Amino acid sequence: LGWVVGLRVFQGAFGALMQPATLGLLRSAFPADRLNMPIAVRSAVIAASTAAGPVVGGLIVEKADWSWVFFLNVPLGAVVLCLGAAVLRGGRADGATGRFDLVGTVVLAGALCSLVWGLTLVPDQGWSHPGTVVYLLVAAVLAGGFVWWQRRADDPLVPLRIFRSARFSVGVVTMTVMGFVMVGAPFVLVFYLQNVLGLTPARSGIQVLGLTLLMIVGAPPTAFWISRCGPRTPVVLGLTVTTVAMVALSRLDAGTGTLKMTLFFFVLGLGFSPIMIGGTKLVMSSAPVELAGVAGGMQQTAMQIGGSLGIASAGAIVASHAAAALPRHLAAADVTVPSGRAEEMVRAAAVGRPPELGVSGAAQDLLTRVSHAVFLEGMQYALLVTAAVAAVGALAGLAAGPEKTAATTPEETTGRPLDETAARTPG
Template identity: 50%
Template sequence: MSQSVVNSEKADVPPQRSAPPTGRRSLQGHPWLTLLTVAVGVMMVALDGTVVAIANPAIQTDLGASPADIQWVTSGYLLALAVFLITAGKIGDRFGHKATFLVGAAGFAATSAAIGFATNIQTVIAFRVLQGLFGALLQPAALGLLRGAFPVEKLNMAIGIWAGVIGASTAAGPIVGGLLVEHVSWQSVFFINVPVGLIALALGLWILRDVRAENAAKSFDIPGIVLLSAAMFMLVWGIIKAPAWGWGDTSTLLFLGGAVVAMVLFALWQGRAKEPLVPLGLFRSVPLSAGTLLMVLMAFAFFGAIFFVTFYLQNVHGMTPVQAGVHLLPMTGMMIVGAPAAGAAIGKVGPRIPIVVGMLLTTVAMYGMSTLDTGSGTGVMSLWFVLMGLGISPVMVGATEVIVGNAPLELAGVAGGLQQAAMQVGGSLGTAVLGAVMAAKVTDVLPGNWAKAGLPPVEGAQAEGLKQAAQLGITPPARPGTPEQVVHGMATAVHDSFVSGMSLAFGVAAVVAFAAAVLALLTKKGETEAGPAVHI
């Protein structure tokens, strides 16, 4: 695809190719039914991102897996998802977003079933990687289908509802996972995807209309795919392993440096390729580039900080996974309500003001959570969770609209993949960086808190084990017969150290959120038409 196409005026953007009229026209391609269909599909992917974390301990026990194996159950899925997203978007642009969505839904359901029937950890890991690949097909295709089904004036509302489904599914993961693992089995966490996937597949065959641009690229940029995949793999894997290896470790630097080299080679190749995977002219749009970076910063602050909340609720306050999930409902509820409302507001005033306000609310929420201590009650926690949900909603919707809306129709899938890849990278980077910040703080204050509690010093392997446990807010088990006063002192020292680290991490997240609010001033409404929609 030539650069001239990327920079063409909106009047030159060709209409999407749609299915010929049939007797089902009243339903096929219907915008709101299209939204329902893609929402069911992406719900599986979003739910799976958090629900499996609850099942990991049961998987480890049942299959006799090592800690490294269990890490791959999560990391293998996230790596496959992050590496394949942009390429998956290109596949949708080339072969049609309907077909891509259907393959993704069917594959996600099938691999989920295979994991449920697995009898060893190696099989679980292998199918988790495949599950990530099929999940990557679903998400950009969903955005491409929405882009083709809705007119510009209603696209924001659709993206708002879509974002609300993702937010609600992500937050519901710990509750759903806790209930299923506690009352059924860890296999049920995966089996639940089968009926959901079949519903998405049936609705897709019945409702979805094929969406693709007439002048979409007819060939694949294989060198570009290889270089981009290598860059994304090395980047995400380096980020995932950095907390364990150390940020200054040779292995970490090799992976992160290799990612930079591969990305530079990718950019050079894209300038020469006849039909590039990601035309560089796409980034001549300042709003699109700003929206992509904004998505990275938002995910860094949000997913990186929220990672600690579950440990805070469960290990410091002693809640079960289900109870922790219930305490997060104020944030979930605000995301469900706030995302569609944000879509409506963005449709009236554009994305800039709602995104700036949203990131400022997020900044306040992050700062507020940095003030939490071991005795903070449900009321004060709920206040910050509500502000977080209200703040994140317009950013999720607005940044997505800025990225997808400012890309030509023939690159809608690539833009959708770019949006999701930015979120994956930002979330992984936030979790790793804020985790390192928190670990350093806990290591620094733990000895003082331990001595302050009147406890004898620990050394060697015991000291290292204590440090690792404290970074998660876990009090090491006391020996039988240990006085209650000593047990209480151990818990106080560990929890105070954990909260100190969490407070610093939230403080850093607040700074990042404020930087995102400033960056949001560069965003503006998408300038390319989505094409005619039917049956609004």
């Protein structure tokens, strides 16, 4: 397991080089007013990969050895490496800074590591545990130090002037909310699909295909929609639809039919496309071309932080509810847990898994029903909190302001201030 974790860290470090670069490539290749369709294509490809991953991975885990999940990526990586070597050329935007902000990088990395590590402790230890509090405080102190340094650095890693744009700031908030919902909700729903409904990994992947299918199909129409009215309305409506979908998903129970559940996932996917494309457009079109890499990094970092917050919140809500509600459910069912096995029972209930206490028959069935009931209550609360976060994001989206035309915003389309654009225009 140590090798798996270590190599995943290695993989993540180099993956972090690729994701922001893809957005930076789009921003440097297209003016801001023509970014909609390229972003939509990129989002559709991500959605297609997201759809294929759980299905293919589930089949591999069931039919072959789990290690083939990793081997499968080798030929894909080789193909993309050859394409990159053949197609991509070195380039640098006008006005790009020359020196690398090593101090800012170290401080920001420390802040993010402390934040994510502290959030990973929440589901098991809770928000008030000293270890959780210390890591989150360290993250806050380092974040403050990072802002202080960025104000004084000659070549800052993240020029704070980029946040003067309300549209950029709203885009970052939108992507954070997107990550919160897109990662936090499936974190609990996968336990529901596999432990409560008893679906296999492959069947679970197929069950959520409606979500990713709508993201793929909805990407091009969303791009045209944003071209006509700007990203604000699609983002707000997308987050509103997502809120409704999360409330609907919170009503799932052990007897929910496949058709009803698929419909809920379709509605969720219907909301995701406008959020992903509109939020990315707000971030990338509001940044000058020379800061396209920074903007792409901010978009990805916002989604990752949102996802970490989503997992921490959902996990903490379900786990704390299991610890508080399980004794009440056991007492109502007149069940006595063997001495020393209470913590094990709580862990099982926190993921909706049937407990393994050495009993069988009717007693085991009763314990399974209790575990499922406790988990479903916790899942309902977690998904309602996720819905509330999406609703707050919809309200924040209203601050993005109306779309501006390229004629009135040369800085957005060229990446240069107005006076510099006029100076470079012949005649």
